[in-house]
Amino acid sequence: MQIFDYIVVGLGTAGSATCMTLARRGSKVFGIDTYRPPHTMGSHHGVTRSVRRAYLEGTSYVPMAMKSWELWRKLEVDSGRKLLVDTGNLTIGPSDCPAIDGFLRSAQVYDIPYVRMTAREIQKRWPQIRPADNFIGGLEKEAGIVFPDLCIRALLAEAEKAGATLLFNSSVEKMIEKDGAVTVYCNGESYVASRLLVAAGGWTAKLLDLPDSIIVPQRVPVHWFGVGNDQSYSLGKFPVNFWQIPVENDKGNHLKYRELYSLPTMAGGQKVKVAFHNGLESCNPDQLDRNVSENEVLEIKNMLSHYLPNLQHRPVSSEVCMYTMTADGDFYLGKKPGSRNIFAATLAGHGFKFAPVLGEILADLLTETNPEFDLQLFSPTRFTTAL
Numbered sequence: 001m002q003i004f005d006y007i008v009v010g011l012g013t014a015g016s017a018t019c020m021t022l023a024r025r026g027s028k029v030f031g032i033d034t035y036r037p038p039h040t041m042g043s044h045h046g047v048t049r050s051v052r053r054a055y056l057e058g059t060s061y062v063p064m065a066m067k068s069w070e071l072w073r074k075l076e077v078d079s080g081r082k083l084l085v086d087t088g089n090l091t092i093g094p095s096d097c098p099a100i101d102g103f104l105r106s107a108q109v110y111d112i113p114y115v116r117m118t119a120r121e122i123q124k125r126w127p128q129i130r131p132a133d134n135f136i137g138g139l140e141k142e143a144g145i146v147f148p149d150l151c152i153r154a155l156l157a158e159a160e161k162a163g164a165t166l167l168f169n170s171s172v173e174k175m176i177e178k179d180g181a182v183t184v185y186c187n188g189e190s191y192v193a194s195r196l197l198v199a200a201g202g203w204t205a206k207l208l209d210l211p212d213s214i215i216v217p218q219r220v221p222v223h224w225f226g227v228g229n230d231q232s233y234s235l236g237k238f239p240v241n242f243w244q245i246p247v248e249n250d251k252g253n254h255l256k257y258r259e260l261y262s263l264p265t266m267a268g269g270q271k272v273k274v275a276f277h278n279g280l281e282s283c284n285p286d287q288l289d290r291n292v293s294e295n296e297v298l299e300i301k302n303m304l305s306h307y308l309p310n311l312q313h314r315p316v317s318s319e320v321c322m323y324t325m326t327a328d329g330d331f332y333l334g335k336k337p338g339s340r341n342i343f344a345a346t347l348a349g350h351g352f353k354f355a356p357v358l359g360e361i362l363a364d365l366l367t368e369t370n371p372e373f374d375l376q377l378f379s380p381t382r383f384t385t386a387l
């Protein structure tokens, strides 16, 4: 049996950052992962992740997004790697849709520079983008893109440098909470700590025995559309764009809007990344269908034919990633209800940009330090009545 101050299960986005922060604060921390992150089996693969601060998902996220931006820059210095590139981020939809409303509210409350654009202005500036006449855009000029593979490598390298013990290619099979401590079992070994964080992405609900009504893994098909030598889709010329599109016939999905996003081509690349952000299927992470069907390709091509029509040809490749969605779309951060020593982090499909600040927040929660941010929105107890 090996004894630590803290154990972190899952060394992807949230787990790698938490290990780094705890180790830097001088704690004896043990991190464990089924694979060797970064990898393509969870939620952090796919080359790029957008980073923004005028947060359309709610003003509560903005102070965290601002701090995270600073911490990404600091991690670049600490690790000697380029992790974050600047680029504009455009939110598009009808003027009364929740995304536009949330974007404008966050930008205005926190005085974040932005430009409000009409459909005509958007199309004039980026002829490849075709909003409907009643759509408007909110452009955050100082947004960016991070590279998840490099980021996770940097976070894990910094964690080890600060003294964290990391075990890869080993899956936690069982956790037992007893007498003020938690014991984790894996490959015939046991590890004990006073506190444990489950940051296992799509596997978190299963490990913590939480119902689907609270946390559900979702299958996310992602497509790459070739643009050849067309430079108008490249970083700096084509903004990250997020759409909220009214749905007329949702085939029983009960969606009011379909959400779509695309990211520019990166240096040397000739592919635009495109995916739907909602209307996704729930999945079992151990039996995830990683093949993208012809219907799924047709569905996205059909949407692109209206809004990004030059991309409506066949994608050069498609892959499957995972979201770990909460019932209300907000993060789930904190102590598992009914437990004294087990904490959880679930990022609801939009958490990569927050990784370094989540490392600080989760380290604060584990060490019973007052967090710098208001975390009420993310409290696991908000679902307690549903248990």
Ligand SMILES: Cc1cc2nc3c(=O)[nH]c(=O)nc-3n(C[C@H](O)[C@H](O)[C@H](O)COP(=O)(O)OP(=O)(O)OC[C@H]3O[C@@H](n4cnc5c(N)ncnc54)[C@H](O)[C@@H]3O)c2cc1C
Binding pocket: 009, 010, 011, 012, 013, 014, 015, 032, 033, 034, 035, 037, 041, 042, 043, 044, 046, 048, 049, 050, 051, 170, 171, 172, 173, 199, 200, 201, 202, 203, 204, 207, 220, 222, 275, 321, 322, 323, 324, 345, 346, 347, 348, 349, 350, 351, 352, 353, 354
């Ligand atoms: C296609 C796609 C695009 C996205 N775009 C953006 C974006 O632009 N901006 C943004 O901010 N966010 C984005 N996200 C969301 C973001 O990537 C996720 O919220 C984030 O990566 C989730 O991190 P995590 O730590 O919860 O999971 P992961 O990073 O998947 O880490 C979980 C880890 O737990 C490990 N694990 C699981 N079970 C066990 C076990 N029993 N024992 C040990 N280890 C275990 C797994 O192997 C994995 O490494 C996107 C997600 C997807 C899928």
